[in-house]
Amino acid sequence: MGQNGTTPNVTSKLGPRCIALVGPFQSGKTTLLEAILARTGTIQRQGSVDAGTSLGDASKEARHHKMSVEASFATCNFMGDSYTFVDCPGSIEFIHDMRTVLPAVDAAVVVCEADEKKVPQLQLILRELEDQNIPRFLFLNKIDKADKRVRETIKLLQPASRVPLLLRQIPIWKGDLIAGFVDLALERAFVYKEYAASEIIDLAGEDLSREKEARFTMLETLADHDDALMEQLLEDIQPPRDKVFDDLAKELRDRIVCPVLLGCATRSNGVLRLLKALRHEAPGVTETAQRLGLKAGGEAAALVIKTFHTTHGGKMSVARVLAGQIGDGTTLSTPESEAGRVSGVFKAMGQQFEKRGAASAGDTVALGKLDGARTGATLSSGKQALPALADVQPSPPVLAIAVQARERKDDVKLGVSFTKLTEEDPSLVVVHNAESHDVVIWGQGEMHLRVATERLADRYAVPVVSRPPTVGYRETIRKPISIRGRHKKQSGGHGQFGDAVVEIKPMPRGSGFEFEDRITGGVVPRNYIPAVEEGVLDGLKHGPLGFPVVDLHVALVDGSYHTVDSSDQAFRTAGRIAMTEGLPQCQPVLLEPIHEVEIVCPSEATAKINAILSGRRGQILGFDTREGWSGWDTVRAQMPESEIGDLIIEVRSATAGVGSFRFKFDHMAELTGRTADQIIAARRAAE
């Protein structure tokens, strides 16, 4: 029994911890962080997300949208140990920020609610934790609003987890409200006090028998991986309390169960129990380093889990130190290159960075001015750089916008800002389209891109204008012709003369362009023939419908020249004229890019997804259950690029925000009729 009479007296020797707060969008992660900070005395008063006073959502973008749009950090002290909590955004569009944090944390607290609609989101997040082998607790939040039995809630949520959800607490109901809880490991009952520690009460009557039953269920689950415990249960022997705690800790750390705690973040109910569970049961940095396969000698090792470009402090790399010490002036390397020399070690608190002393194993700190360190990098101080400890790849992007600086003078600044933007958030990709001259930002969804443009304006002071990116239309021909291109000018002085007869004919889809020289008898001298080809190419850049012309064969078959007036330039012009005059007679037709799209969604949304695809000129190729994901499907289809443009917005709304897709160019297809006419008219209007 500990000094406070409620917990076994174990002094933690595990060093500073790092814990991720994850979970579906709006489940209360930022609020829980606020409650933790208030409970540990780190902040004076518990702020709120709704009032815009939370520490977690302190960035301008987060305040504006009233949601977390990037990982935020806060370090506090609890019972003599340091804990850094990372509040990770819950929306799938910002999930990459969570992914890069996970490898470095000791454990995650998955904040969730008893809401059936959020089960797929929960599954998505648990899957990330399962794949990365992160020990995890579930914190069943908002129990002030509970309208069903907790056991039913667990049944509802269980399909989202691959390992058993292990109920550690059961509620004490007073009428329709939950007034407190029974801790099944401690076998003690508590009533909630708002913003204060819960009070111990005696258990009696029905509450006591419910406790016995629930405790037995918990022990049975634990016993699945503990034969000695199983025997005790079969023989009706009460296992000692310490043994139960040891099992709880071990099975959490082995990731074979996911313990469930209850609470209400807005009133700070259940927060103390959560902190104590973390203190006693979550692994420490040594175990986390082992999980990552770190074989450290004496030198420092750390993982960069987030990058900030601050207005005043410059670049800050938030890193979890896994071994050794990192102080001001430590030189660090990444597996690829030098990371730089640490210029300042800071404690990250929301958007604030406070200077602190050297960091040692376990600490999560911001390191100043590591120019060569990108998010996700493994840092080490030894002569020989450590190999990468984690490899987290962003999901392929699904939505794009073309952007340009609102003011031309900002063009250069915009380029620099792109580097910072993608360094802060590697799930954004910036692509320069050489053909359309578009600068395109690819991201994970509508809000993701909106926040990216806001960040450009607010953080980097480059306001941008955006529009949908250019679709890669092409055109081709359907009819062969023969035509003469003749360029003749004799207005004073030196004249110009070029004359080329070409045969233009269609070629199969995907073959591009071929030029053939069939001149005999030197009617067009050898040295002018490349100029004719260049002229033809000029003419293909912009076909009669307004798009680049592809899939055709052009043969130079005849022509004539003038000994004085002919030149490369004149033959180039003749070649171009042959095209501009010839192509309109070749029955030009529009070509549009078709991609193969693979959509993943919860099965109950599959019918809706099929309807969306058909409504967007998609051709369904088939659907199947998603491999390794119970309750999910994969739908494959071919779709025009123009229809994929904003497809994700519909997919997300049909799947409670969890559906996604990847796509790959497949082929160009002819497009005729009204849609084609509209595209051609729009192109003309734009010129």
Ligand SMILES: Nc1nc2c(ncn2[C@@H]2O[C@H](COP(=O)(O)OP(=O)(O)O)[C@@H](O)[C@H]2O)c(=O)[nH]1
């Ligand atoms: N009733 C109730 N509301 C809560 C609780 N925790 C959070 N909320 C509310 O749920 C909303 C989302 O909370 P937030 O912390 O932003 O969720 P996040 O998206 O997971 O960070 C806010 O309006 C909170 O005030 C809770 O325990 N009970």
Ligand SMILES: [Mg+2]
């Ligand atoms: Mg949040």
